[in-house]
Amino acid sequence: MASLLNHPVSRDQAKVMNRFDITKRLVDLLHQDEAVIGGIGYTNFDLWAASSGPNGRRQQNFYMLGSMGLAVPIALGVALAQPVRKVFALEGDGSILMQLGSLSTVAARAQKNLCVVIMDNGAYQITGGQMTMTGQGADVVGIARASGLAQSAWAADEEAFAELIRLALKEDGPWLIGCRIDAGKPVDTTERDPSRIRDNFMRGLGVKG
Amino acid sequence: MPEQSWHEIVRNVLKRHNVSLVTYVPDNVLRPLIDGVHADPFFTAFACTREEEALGINAGAWMGGTRGILLMQTSGFATLPNVLASLSVPFQIPTLMMVSERGTLGEFNIGQSLVARTMRPVLDALAIEHHTMTRLDEAQFIVDRSITQAVATRAPVCFILSPLLTGGKVFAK
Ligand SMILES: Cc1ncc(C[n+]2csc(CCOP(=O)(O)OP(=O)(O)O)c2C)c(N)n1
Numbered sequence: 001m002a003s004l005l006n007h008p009v010s011r012d013q014a015k016v017m018n019r020f021d022i023t024k025r026l027v028d029l030l031h032q033d034e035a036v037i038g039g040i041g042y043t044n045f046d047l048w049a050a051s052s053g054p055n056g057r058r059q060q061n062f063y064m065l066g067s068m069g070l071a072v073p074i075a076l077g078v079a080l081a082q083p084v085r086k087v088f089a090l091e092g093d094g095s096i097l098m099q100l101g102s103l104s105t106v107a108a109r110a111q112k113n114l115c116v117v118i119m120d121n122g123a124y125q126i127t128g129g130q131m132t133m134t135g136q137g138a139d140v141v142g143i144a145r146a147s148g149l150a151q152s153a154w155a156a157d158e159e160a161f162a163e164l165i166r167l168a169l170k171e172d173g174p175w176l177i178g179c180r181i182d183a184g185k186p187v188d189t190t191e192r193d194p195s196r197i198r199d200n201f202m203r204g205l206g207v208k209g
Numbered sequence: 210m211p212e213q214s215w216h217e218i219v220r221n222v223l224k225r226h227n228v229s230l231v232t233y234v235p236d237n238v239l240r241p242l243i244d245g246v247h248a249d250p251f252f253t254a255f256a257c258t259r260e261e262e263a264l265g266i267n268a269g270a271w272m273g274g275t276r277g278i279l280l281m282q283t284s285g286f287a288t289l290p291n292v293l294a295s296l297s298v299p300f301q302i303p304t305l306m307m308v309s310e311r312g313t314l315g316e317f318n319i320g321q322s323l324v325a326r327t328m329r330p331v332l333d334a335l336a337i338e339h340h341t342m343t344r345l346d347e348a349q350f351i352v353d354r355s356i357t358q359a360v361a362t363r364a365p366v367c368f369i370l371s372p373l374l375t376g377g378k379v380f381a382k
Contacts, residue, residue, distance in 0.1 A: 035273075037269070062269075062272065064295075064296070065295060065299065066291070066292075066294070066295020066296065066299075067261075067265065067291070067292045067295045067296040068291075069261070070261065070262070070264075070265035070268075070292060070296065072265075073257075073261075073262045073263075073264075073265030073266045073268075073269065074265045074266070074268055074269035074272075075269060076265075076266050076269060077230075077265065077266040077267060077268060077269020077270035077271070077272070077273065077275075077277075078269040078270070078272060078273040079269075079273075080230065080253065080266070080269075080270050080273070080275065081230075081269070081270040081271075081272075081273025081274050081275035082273045082274065085273075099259070099261070099262060101257070101258025101259055101262060102257075102258065102262045102265075104258065105255075105257055105258055105262060105266075108255070109255065194299040194300040194301070195299070195300065195301050197300070198272065198300040198301060198302065201272055202272050205272065205273055205274070207272065207273060207274040209301075209363065
């Protein structure tokens, strides 16, 4: 944990990055079999966009089409069921603020194979950019620490983000990485076909539905 | 052989169907079932901060290959319509729910009696299979068959534990 000491202590010290850019960096760092849950909002659009490659789209992704706030619980469930697989939850600031209790549940479970990434643009961007509380003083990394997630850090910049992801891939969690992001539009739109999304994801995890 | 209680019957059926994850927001009537699953190493059981959260955990676990059930009170069910309609039903996830029924047959809290009236209309509106369990001799059949059906048809199911089965919560004067 000493390695987290060089990260910014608060939200305003973190560099404002771009959601598609860091999502792409995350996907590129994955080995292949990690599960990724994309929360409602633009987070899951950019996961969809960042996951398409020359060999098709990565299969181990789950895209929520509603159920605002449930990316972390869904990821925790996958992590419980498949303890040797690393599981990532990508969630917006507006969404995590709606389900803050889930951070303490993750902490209480001490779920080793789980990493939460918060895409904090200080806004409900998909519904018109209205301000969330993170733009008005709430610090999600601070909240996570106080919820019992000791391994929580702001990514200082893109390089630090990649370093934190590498750490989460290698060492026991639970991890939480706060990322400040700009108001850039997502690069693509997720296909809204829930049974297909679920079926693909389960096949990607090697589970028969 | 002494007759089994409702919660022993439920616990045994869950085991037989390999439902090993039990998430809950507690309720007094559910206490013997919650205590029973905590005492049995077959189960992973823990409380969640909200019923929605518990539903999400069970959904993720199911996609990862582990079956779970969500235990809650009537008032807890009332927080779920959005996630049932946007996660469980459209994604075809067999969300297993067990609700301890408050609000009827001697309720003393007006808030409970009002919120209870929303439960069956919500389940019916979403065409979610539900069974009100009133008799000990039917308990095993209902839970056993309904879990099989939920898994086979990839659809949620809700078991409503009537005070007729559990004794309910009695007004303390
Ligand atoms: C329970 C619930 N309340 C409100 C909405 C409407 N809604 C959909 S997305 C969203 C904003 C999500 O914000 P955030 O998580 O910050 O993601 P961003 O849009 O910034 O990517 C809202 C309010 C909803 N779908 N469900």
